[in-house]
């Protein structure tokens with residue numbers, strides 16, 4: 520038997536004992552070392568979103584140790600530590616064949632259609648396992664997934680040199696986007712945030728942190744960009760207002776990448792997009808190549824994941840999850856559970 524956090528019914532999470540899963544052909548059994556709680560999981564539970572249906576074990580940001588090999592697995596060894604890309608494509612459709620399982624209509628996500636890693640053990644396809652690099656721990660390995668989201672967003676932006684970059688939102692994805700932008704060559708980074716605690720914390724990852732509740736964003740954008748506007752804006756919030764502000768913050772031909780998922784409907788300044796020839800792109804998850812790049816960035820210390828982590832034992836997971844859902848733990852940037 521193993522301990523797991525089960526999303527057992529709408530709005531209900533509980534610590535339970537479940538049978539250990541068995542790896543099928545091509546899969547491995549992983550003893551989970553660390554697993555992150557993702558904002559998307561919290562939002563799904565709070566909103567009773569049909570994307571995640573109970574009963575379900577969530578947890579898609581994880582790393583651990585391979586403890587058993589399914590039939591035919593030769594590329595991994597028992598005892599090896601891995602970070603796991605949780606997206607499983609059909610490998611048959613045009614998107615999968617292009618190496619874009621993130622766009623596959625039949626893709627499955629460990630933690631959504633398949634059991635995730637809020638548990639002592641989880642099964643994953645060997646193909647999805649990336650061995651941790653020299654000196655990396657599973658604590659850092661669990662952060663590769665969020666970093667992969669940022670790598671994908673930055674790669675989509677490569678139509679311009681992202682010299683000056685503005686990031687909306689100083690949650691885990693926003694902070695990671697800022698650091699990946701820096702790693703990809705950005706020379707000036709602004710973060711936009713309204714929560715005081717997050718503003719203070721974000722200062723170490725940006726050249727300037729702007730609070731649009733106390734200063735006029737358009738004025739500040741002009742001040743810090745020599746009147747030009749930013750080359751690239753990344754929205755890691757996903758509200759109608761932040762998507763709009765992101766569009767307004769870039770110069771003509773500037774690129775705007777939307778990552779945040781908070782709202783669906785959005786109003787935009789159409790004339791500005793036309794006259795300024797601005798580009799807006801959505802960014803969804805990552806490819807396996809992005810995941811591999813993220814692993815290298817974390818291993819090289821280009822993304823300072825340890826500063827953002829608060830660890831808790833799995834037994835406290837339910838409690839921590841609800842605290843985060845009720846915004847009662849603003850000091851926690853990214854909660855990692857340790858089964």
Ligand SMILES: [Zn+2]
Pocket residue numbers: 557558559579580665
């Ligand atoms: Zn996530």
Ligand SMILES: [Zn+2]
Pocket residue numbers: 608609610611612613614615616620623624625626
């Ligand atoms: Zn597919």
